[in-house]
Amino acid sequence: MFENVKEIPGDALLALMVAFKNDPNPNKIDLGVGVYKDDTGLTPVLNVVKKAEAFLLENEVSKGYIGATGSPELGPLLQKLMLGDNHPLITESRIATAQTPGGTGALRVAGDLINAVNPAARIWVSDPTWSNHFHVFAGAGVEVRTYPYYDADQNGLAIDAMLEAIRQIPQGDVILLHASCHNPTGIDPTAEQWDQISTLVAERSLVPLIDCAYQGFGEGLEEDVYGLRTLLSQCPEALITTSCSKNFGLYNERIGALSLVTEKAEHCQRAFTQVANCIRANYSNPPAHGAAIVTTILSDHALRQQWEQELADMRQRIQRMRNELVSSLQSLNCNRDFTFIAQQKGMFSYSGLSKEEVLYLRAHFGIYAVESGRINIAGINDQNIGLLSEAIHQAIQQ
Structure with missing residues (x-):
């Protein structure tokens, strides 16, 4: 062989x-x-992680499987972290979240999902982007294309070229956008530019895949999801990948999540079964410890x-x-x-x-x-x- x-x-x-x-x-x-x-x-x-782990050591009662889509407590906490309490997507049951092995695992499940439900769709990533985006999506059988992002002459965002490229992306394709702290450039759109991007993505009937790997590392927990929330306010469907590696310092615990946003609640329930099926065919169950740490921290006020x-x-x-x-x-x-x-x-x-x-x-x-x-x-x-x-x-x- x-x-x-x-x-x-x-x-x-x-x-x-x-x-x-x-x-x-x-x-x-x-x-x-x-x-x-x-x-x-x-x-x-982080000191807070050590506190959470000490609590878990004293109170954990099982090492059993936690299910294909992961900890049921984690998803709602991450949704509120991204969207805030009582967001319409949450109250209307139009968002569902599956725990994954890190943000990379979330991206791979997203790629598998795209290939399962719309195999003709391509995914468009920024030029440049995190290099592993290409490997992950190609491994899932999704064709990857690029749109302009970096203006080398100005060391800034090539906003005009970016918007013009988005206008040419076929309807139904997926566009990957970094929620904040763009990797590798460090260059984020301004609020006004996010408004322009979101309006155009919605007009073109594209599905945004929002890679939210650095919430809290840019300007703040709220400020870093302005673009994400603006996109979700205009686009009826979306995918969001989340990583807890950076903002919780949990790199080797491999804790992330994939969130699915649909136009109607019944669509969300059906589509989420596809997410679970993709996970079952891949790694079956995510690891529990990192999720327990994040859940413990986010559910305790102190x-x-x-x-x-x-x-x-x-x-x-x-x-x-x-x-x-x-x-x-x-x-x-x-x-x-x-x-x-x-x-x-x-x-x-x-x-x-x-x-x-x-x-x-x-x-x-x-x-x-x-x-x-x-x-x-x-x-x-x-x-x-x-x-x-x-x-x-x-x-x-x-």
Whole structure:
């Protein structure tokens, strides 16, 4: 069976992780891996998570299966987190949520669902987007196309080109939009641009698939779902993928969800059976522990408040490092304007660095970033920002 199997090139980001790990430079800096890091360079376990786990250790009574669509308590809590209490979609039973193994699992189930109910539909993703979007949807048998998103000359959103491309997407196709903290650019639409995008998506009768992986990491829990709520106010049908990896720090617990939005409640009930069928044919049941942690935190007032504060601390640290990086580069009289970095949202930034500059940083300073120039702002801290700024300044000069 395997004698003539061809080797597939490894994922570029995973290869970057290995190269960083093997680099003996004691001052090396990792700006590639897409996880939050604190000022000591560690990906911390939130204190509120430890409290929730201590509670579960004392009170958990079973390790039995939780069912194909996961924890029944989790879905309503995540719906309220995204939509707010008493949202019409909730009160009218037009939204249903299935727990999945991480946000990636949610995306794959969404792809399987699209292929099951409308195999002719294509999915349109931003150019650029998270690279794994292509693998996940292609693996589900869904054709993937792209629409313009990034304006390299302005280091901003290519809104006019984006809207024109949406006007050309065939009715019934699916369009993937990042709710906030766009990965990899860090560039989000303004409220006015979200209004334009939502109106056009509705006019074209497209189905939005809203990837909500970073709620709370941009401007705040409410602010980061403005685009999501605007889309749902205009589009009768939608899919939403959620991740708890970042805002709860639960990366290795693999906790996410897929929410299905329909025009009528009876449509929702029927379609949700298709979701369950897709899950049953894939991994059968999601893991329980991460869901129990999130459910415990969101259903307890004191724990919820503590979580919101710890989330705010992470968000504010990222924004502080954005501002300090810009200021540090300005103090070196760097002959390039980096002020746009302070306007971007979330962990990631399209820094404007060229491939050659990125490779120079890696070879001469042990600074690891993606060749597109995308950097993880959370990898910057008070100890390495001086070295990083000097290295960027030198790379530009060279």
